[in-house]
Amino acid sequence: MRKLFTLTSAVVVIAILAAACTQAGPAATVEVTREVPVTVVVVATPEGVPVEQPTQAPPAPAPGATGNRLQTVLDRGKLVCGVNTNLAGFGAPEGDSYAGFDADFCKALAAALFDDPTAVEWRPLSAQERFTALQAGEVDVLFRNTTWTISRDTSVGMDFGPTTFYDGQGFMVPAALGATSIEDLAGGTVCVQTGTTTELNLNDAFASRGLEFTPVVFDDIDPTYAAYAAEQCDAVTSDISQLVGRRSALPNPDEHVILDNVISKEPLGPVVAQGDSQWRDVVSWVVFGMITAEELGIDSTNVDTFLTSTDPNVVRLLGLDPEAKLGQGLGLTDDFAVRVIRHVGNYGEVYDRNLGPDTPLNIPRVLNALWTNGGLIYAPPIR
Amino acid sequence: MTSFPQSVSRARPVFWRDVRVLRVIAQIAFIVLLVYVGGLLAANLQAGLRRLGVEPGFDFLRQTAGFPIGEGLPYKPTDSYGYAFGVGIVNTLRVIVVAIPLATFLGVFAGIARVSKNWLVSRIASIYVETIRNVPLLLQLFFWSTAVIAGLPRVREAAELPGPTYLTNRGIYLPGSTPSPAFTFWLIAIGLGLALAIAVFVVRSRYQERTGRPGYPIWLGLSVFTSFTLAGWFLAPERPLVPDLPTLQGLNFKGGFSLSAQYAGLLFGLVVYTGAFIAEVVRTGIQAVSKGQSEAARALGLSNSQVLRLVVLPQALRVIIPPLTNQYLNLAKNSSLGVAIGYPELFSVGGTILNQSGQAIEMLSLIMITYLSMSLFTSLVTNLYNRRVQFVER
Numbered sequence: 042m043r044k045l046f047t048l049t050s051a052v053v054v055i056a057i058l059a060a061a062c063t064q065a066g067p068a069a070t071v072e073v074t075r076e077v078p079v080t081v082v083v084v085a086t087p088e089g090v091p092v093e094q095p096t097q098a099p100p101a102p103a104p105g106a107t108g109n110r111l112q113t114v115l116d117r118g119k120l121v122c123g124v125n126t127n128l129a130g131f132g133a134p135e136g137d138s139y140a141g142f143d144a145d146f147c148k149a150l151a152a153a154l155f156d157d158p159t160a161v162e163w164r165p166l167s168a169q170e171r172f173t174a175l176q177a178g179e180v181d182v183l184f185r186n187t188t189w190t191i192s193r194d195t196s197v198g199m200d201f202g203p204t205t206f207y208d209g210q211g212f213m214v215p216a217a218l219g220a221t222s223i224e225d226l227a228g229g230t231v232c233v234q235t236g237t238t239t240e241l242n243l244n245d246a247f248a249s250r251g252l253e254f255t256p257v258v259f260d261d262i263d264p265t266y267a268a269y270a271a272e273q274c275d276a277v278t279s280d281i282s283q284l285v286g287r288r289s290a291l292p293n294p295d296e297h298v299i300l301d302n303v304i305s306k307e308p309l310g311p312v313v314a315q316g317d318s319q320w321r322d323v324v325s326w327v328v329f330g331m332i333t334a335e336e337l338g339i340d341s342t343n344v345d346t347f348l349t350s351t352d353p354n355v356v357r358l359l360g361l362d363p364e365a366k367l368g369q370g371l372g373l374t375d376d377f378a379v380r381v382i383r384h385v386g387n388y389g390e391v392y393d394r395n396l397g398p399d400t401p402l403n404i405p406r407v408l409n410a411l412w413t414n415g416g417l418i419y420a421p422p423i424r
Numbered sequence: 425m426t427s428f429p430q431s432v433s434r435a436r437p438v439f440w441r442d443v444r445v446l447r448v449i450a451q452i453a454f455i456v457l458l459v460y461v462g463g464l465l466a467a468n469l470q471a472g473l474r475r476l477g478v479e480p481g482f483d484f485l486r487q488t489a490g491f492p493i494g495e496g497l498p499y500k501p502t503d504s505y506g507y508a509f510g511v512g513i514v515n516t517l518r519v520i521v522v523a524i525p526l527a528t529f530l531g532v533f534a535g536i537a538r539v540s541k542n543w544l545v546s547r548i549a550s551i552y553v554e555t556i557r558n559v560p561l562l563l564q565l566f567f568w569s570t571a572v573i574a575g576l577p578r579v580r581e582a583a584e585l586p587g588p589t590y591l592t593n594r595g596i597y598l599p600g601s602t603p604s605p606a607f608t609f610w611l612i613a614i615g616l617g618l619a620l621a622i623a624v625f626v627v628r629s630r631y632q633e634r635t636g637r638p639g640y641p642i643w644l645g646l647s648v649f650t651s652f653t654l655a656g657w658f659l660a661p662e663r664p665l666v667p668d669l670p671t672l673q674g675l676n677f678k679g680g681f682s683l684s685a686q687y688a689g690l691l692f693g694l695v696v697y698t699g700a701f702i703a704e705v706v707r708t709g710i711q712a713v714s715k716g717q718s719e720a721a722r723a724l725g726l727s728n729s730q731v732l733r734l735v736v737l738p739q740a741l742r743v744i745i746p747p748l749t750n751q752y753l754n755l756a757k758n759s760s761l762g763v764a765i766g767y768p769e770l771f772s773v774g775g776t777i778l779n780q781s782g783q784a785i786e787m788l789s790l791i792m793i794t795y796l797s798m799s800l801f802t803s804l805v806t807n808l809y810n811r812r813v814q815f816v817e818r
Contacts, residue, residue, distance in 0.1 A: 169779055172782060172784075173778070176478070176782075176784060192782075193782075195477065196477075196484075197478070197781070197782030198477050198478040226675070227675075228674045228678070229674070229675035230675070230676060232766075235772060235775060235776045235779070236779030236780070240490075240776070244491060245490075254492075256492045256494045257494055257686065257766045258766055258768055259763075259764070259765075259766045260763045260775065261764070264566075264570075264764060264765065267574075268574070268766065271570070271593060272578045272579070272593065273574055273593050275675050316475040316476055
């Protein structure tokens with residue numbers, strides 16, 4: 042009995058192994074037995090009726106792409122977006138999801154991919170862990186006020202999309218200190234977050250002026266400002282947009298001033314992992330689409346009236362010409378810009394909603410105005 | 425089906441039924457599987473890194489750090505990543521080396537208090553242990569740094585204690601000293617005194633053992649040491665140490681011996697937290713000594729504290745040492761939470777290097793190896809001591 046059992050199991054195991062390991066033989070030539078005619082139905086629409094676009098984006102890997110992040114995201118049906126843990130105006134929790142300038146771009150990308158701005162899985166990331174999360178593929182894209190630098194672009198293995206916010210680094214001090222410039226902070230203590238360009242710029246700013254200081258380095262944003270509010274440090278340094286955002290959350294916002302010194306350039310924008318040109322193109326052109334929409338005056342309230350426009354720029358942006366196939370070249374639908382504008386808005390709307398005059402932050406656009414208004418926000422032509 | 429009796433003369437069963445052969449085959453198969461899976465993972469990692477364009481290897485440690493570190497060894501941001509990591513390691517060691525003895529004292533004290541016959545004392549110790557053990561350490565660290573330390577007066581309104589010692593929410597500033605040219609002379613005197621004291625100790629304790637009369641080895645050794653130290657101090661051509669007092673200059677205190685707020689917060693948090701666990705370990709050890717021992721000691725006329733010191737604790741130590749080692753290792757690894765309250769210990773500095781250079785795998789393995797070495801060293805030392813005091817019969 043035992044011998045029989047052993048023999049049978051051995052035969053079964055060998056059979057399974059053989060079946061698994063056997064290479065498929067050369068494909069036998071297939072005989073053509075039947076020809077099936079395939080009919081392509083073209084729906085001729087009368088003029089004036091908006092064309093119904095297919096809801097599923099055809100996966101078309103563009104030439105030169107080496108990764109397949111776009112396909113992964115489309116298959117998943119949700120976009121995994123890395124955002125700030127708690128920065129008012131840029132990425133802060135609001136109910137179940139996140140709201141803010143960066144968060145709105147995540148929603149815009151989701152709208153372009155799935156026609157649903159809520160198809161986002163939010164991942165709050167601290168400054169220290171954001172790059173590792175992106176490197177490991179845990180998040181698809183990072184909209185987390187990240188500065189574009191050469192070392193991040195190369196040795197850290199990141200690729201950057203277009204700059205969505207031109208910022209600079211500054212200092213916030215209590216008004217009672219009476220400091221007006223960096224020289225007044227000599228010998229003082231400065232709170233800063235770790236893993237950021239802020240740390241490096243802070244050191245450069247003081248070293249180049251020959252001043253000493255003591256840094257206190259935190260890994261998360263909340264303890265940094267808690268220590269500053271308790272006066273454990275004389276100043277806190279970060280991007281000026283972050284300082285403005287966090288000042289509004291301090292107990293007495295009027296008792297804090299932001300110094301005039303802007304000690305660095307901080308172009309903030311989306312980040313994707315290196316080696317996937319197609320995905321980076323998708324992210325970039327969604328942003329450029331939103332900028333172009335503001336240039337053309339298309340926003341979420343009037344986008345539907347533009348669907349019958351004959352202006353060639355509008356036609357190309359909104360994908361009204363089925364022959365142009367600009368969206369499909371990216372791997373999205375032709376009307377991806379319509380989806381974005383309808384659900385989220387153009388660049389100006391996103392700015393005003395989160396950082397505009399009606400918000401507590403009220404950051405004047407200055408550098409972030411359109412190039413036609415003297416700012417740096419400029420999109421390459423969509424054609 | 426009946427099984428026929430096997431022939432007694434058969435020496436070994438068929439090889440596929442021989443247990444020894446099967447065991448070997450199974451182990452070889454397991455190793456092969458392990459190596460294969462490991463190779464798959466490594467190849468996957470390499471392919472991923474190549475796709476990202478990140479260079480594996482440890483050469484990046486020679487690059488300039490560029491970021492400042494708040495305290496520790498003398499360090500400039502123009503130093504290398506490797507040196508910055510070393511500064512982080514020293515900062516961690518500074519906390520651990522001070523926290524372990526303090527936590528042990530606190531734990532032993534609280535553990536003995538908990539088994540005390542005094543109702544109030546044992547209740548207070550119980551409350552301390554139960555509360556601290558059941559609150560997560562990170563919360564306790566935040567409590568210490570934001571509620572206690574940040575609650576101290578601000579720098580410009582510092583509380584002044586005799587010394588002068590200043591208590592502020594940025595740190596505690598104590599009077600320190602700097603060595604003067606005569607410092608080496610004093611050091612030599614201390615060295616001589618130490619050598620002589622040890623010699624006296626050995627001689628007197630041998631005498632005590634040989635004759636049975638009290639030889640006072642500890643007292644004599646100590647007095648020799650102190651007299652040499654004092655003699656060296658006063659006979660030096662000038663004062664060996666010059667006082668260095670903290671003074672408020674501009675925005676911060678300068679001079680003196682300072683303990684930063686972050687260091688103090690981490691230290692207190694770790695000591696209080698680990699002390700509660702050590703208290704339980706000590707209580708276990710004391711209760712493990714059979715009651716007959718203390719009853720017999722009382723019957724011999726020893727006082728309560730003598731019973732504890734001479735009879736109970738030496739036996740309890742055998743039970744205490746292994747779990748105590750555990751708590752020391754926990755303390756060493758818990759120090760990595762210092763990053764949350766702003767203390768630049770090794771995990772914080774390592775994390776910054778990781779972020780700035782992008783070399784996640786290398787930095788994480790470096791950090792893990794460092795913690796592993798510290799823990800292995802600690803357990804080696806305590807196991808050596810344990811081997812001396814453990815039960816001989818084991």
